[in-house]
Amino acid sequence: MASNGEQADATASGGADASPRRVSEIVGERLRRAREESGLRQSDLAEAAQRFGLKWGRSSVASLEAGTRNLSIEELALMPFVMASAGLVTTELIQDDDKVHLTELQFAWGYDFRRLFLAHAERMDLKHGEVVREDRSLSRFPEEILQKKETQRLADPLERISSARATLNQLFKADVGVRVWPKLGRLKAAQLYREPWTELDKKIAxxxxxxxSQVVLMAHALYGRSASEERDGRSEERASGRDRRTLQSVRGHVARDLVRELQKEWEGKVGVIERMKEEYGGASKSVQDAERLIDVIARRWKAHDADAEKFG
Known part of the structure; x- marks a missing residue:
């Protein structure tokens, strides 16, 4: 039987079989273990955080350790310094085999997450227009790593709006599985958008x-499989035991049936899709509008999940 310590290690670590967890949950768990092993109080850690300008109280630390408090990117960047200032051993808060939740569609292994985080950090021009690549160990903190607020620079506005539009594009594909074909769900819809389409899909479209791609989604929503698979399945049933020429003729009739069925489905859904395009297109004009829509989508998906759980 595993000891309590081994169970705690398994909880704090990711592993191939573990579900992805939010950064705040992973960091909070490791922070709690480090604090308890050092015999510090939550108020001690809060005081250390306050020395770096974080408005933390004991309840802030408690909620973070419990995994109920979100962790901002600024807090994540300051966490090693806070821990060192409090006298805690600063182990890697995100470890290689952690599965880090990014979105409903994506996660990253801890090793890759740290690389992404550091890659963005290296792009920041904080000093003399050059990337600083020398040793940044905590023995030199905070002067060599932390910079005053007046030296920070805003991200390129074009880069920010480009990133926002890319996010909206991915959300649109998933949102179709909530608002247009709810039988699919957002994860399945996003996956089907990435599936290669066939010549039959193109002809029907x-x-x-x-x-x-919309034909691919419609076919899976109506038939639970692709249009080609539906055509072949019906054809084999109708032409069972017939010669090849008959099978080809039946396939043609079935394909026309699919066109009529999918056209009827499309006529009932195209209005919703057009309204979605207007909503997403309008939000893509500014970062602020994009962020507002992303927040609306998140609330809508949360309500959808709650309803699915309640009535499903």
């Missing part, structure tokens, strides 16, 4: 005025 041209006939009904949709895109091939």
């Amino acid at each position: 041209d006939r009904i005025g949709a895109t091939p």
